[in-house]
Amino acid sequence: MNTDTLVSIRDLHKHFDISGGWLDQLRFTGGRFARRKTLVQAVNGVSFDIMEGETVSVVGESGCGKSTLARTVMRLYPPQAGEVHYRGRRIDHLSREQFKPYRTRMQMIFQDPYASLNPRMRVRQILEEPIRFHRPKTSGSEVLDRVAEIMQQVGVDPEWRERYPHEFSGGQRQRISIARALAVDPEFIVADEPIAALDVSIQAQILNLMMDLQEKRRLTYLFISHDLSVVAHISNRVAVMYLGTLCELAAIDALFDRPRHPYTQALLSAIPRLGAKGFQHQRLTGDVPTPIDLPSGCVFHGRCPHANDRCAREVPTLRPQGQETLVACHGVAEGRLPD
């Protein structure tokens, strides 16, 4: 594999202000009124690089910030702080116009193929739109050829180009949204839970399609999923998130053979296993805290079986462990975790 960095995510922070109007923010404390903001700290200081041609997956439980990270990288949300670089050029602060050339290179696929396809447009129109927008000089017949070609590539019969999204099954609709992403010949695709809404046999079709397309077109994927068996299957590297921070980033074999971070260990142990009798997973105590009141120190310390005073005080940073793993854990860094 070529190891050129395609995307570089640097200390990215994304917070949502959910305080509502001015009046909602008023609090009466210490004998006087004060305005207080309520912030959801969805992503807090996430950094990693994505190499050309690889698949990096982001895993973690619901609400840990996977989608927010994906959307911030895609510039659908402006970050609070931090930078995103594409082929060495910073892109997070570009104007709409300056960013336009990158729009064709970076595309996103969403979980819900119902919501992401316009129900009033025919498949042909859905696929023509991005081509015409990004390549205005393309002739009418070329556009039609291109539409037929990408429909073919994703396995939807081009004869069906005049149909509407509701006339297709969930799996076919997801193929069409993949086709739409491919229409402008991107290099980098962010896929946010692209198969979560599909049945197993249809999931297999979409995963195979994504793997084939990656081979043929040398695509780079940022793949968001909560399904760890799927992630184990298609990724080169995995980023494990908990409560808006990265706890471990590792090559796929390293991660599954030897998870280092206590949260990764608990998460992997809980994957349902075909043919396993009963349960041997690591039980975590307590509930996941809200990203409105982030814990001090390590965000996992309230549930971690190895937490000590330092964990409650000091935020652990990502440090290399072995060749292919980065871990943010004091216990691991101090070498006091059992193997």
Added chain:
Amino acid sequence: MDRQPLLSVRDLEIRFRMRHGDLTAVNRVSFDLARGDRLGIVGESGAGKSVTGFGILNLVSKPGYIAGGRLLFEGRELTALPEEDLRQIRGNRISMIFQDPMMTLNPVLTIGTQMVETILAHRAISRAEATAIALDRIRKVAIPSPQKRLQQYPHEFSGGMRQRIVIAIALLNSPALIIADEPTTALDVTIQADILELLLGLCQSEKMGLILITHDLAVVSQVAERIAVMYAGTIVEIGPTAQVAGNPQHPYTRGLLGALPQRVPRGGRLNQIPGMMPTLTRVPEGCPFSNRCTLCEEVCRRRVPPLEPKAAGCLAACHLLD
């Protein structure tokens, strides 16, 4: 099986009355469940799992109706029972757990009130006795500080805790059978494992039967002793878990298993079952799987294959297996 089963479902047929004629959502489904036995029902979306689950409680709502078959539970024929008797059985002898805990929980009542009312609806005991039972069940589902928790409202609990409470409510009247329809589908994996382990442990310690409905073969393989695979309204295969999840007979079950990433080397292409499950208006003649089956022969398109004994204790509905 030597003893009389707890539940015996025979040729259950459930239809929906639609404008252009009836739809058959559950087509001649038959199985037995022994006392304390755990059966998993798996299948893709729309296969008829939930309708079967509701059907067992004789709870199919309009425009659906039970068009045929028998439901023998603890020696009583449920299809012939008056509504009042059915109500006594539901929530008393059979409890149901859903994917969304709020199907069971009332948002404006405290957990304690809901639990006590549920007990009093079925039993002539005092409020104090009912509260004691409620406390006992909350302890059984391992919720810390049960006294305090009983006074709280559903929104004060996390999703996983809410599902624990739903399980506690299901246990209130010591039922003989729990029907759980995707009880952990909305939960994160770590919480899913906790809840499934809890459910499994309770079924064993309380000797309760369980019907676990889910789309996830791995999940059901960890909990159930037997697995039934549904496709387009019918059971295509049923047998011991090790067999169905390890060495299935029916081409559909084999296809499903091959589509799971766990079973294929990393990065390899997954098995694809061509096409998709037909909508109920378009189920093919003969074998319902015939239009997607790579082994399909002429007989498959002509005759419906019966669910018959095949290898190693499995029943499968396929003409081409001996």
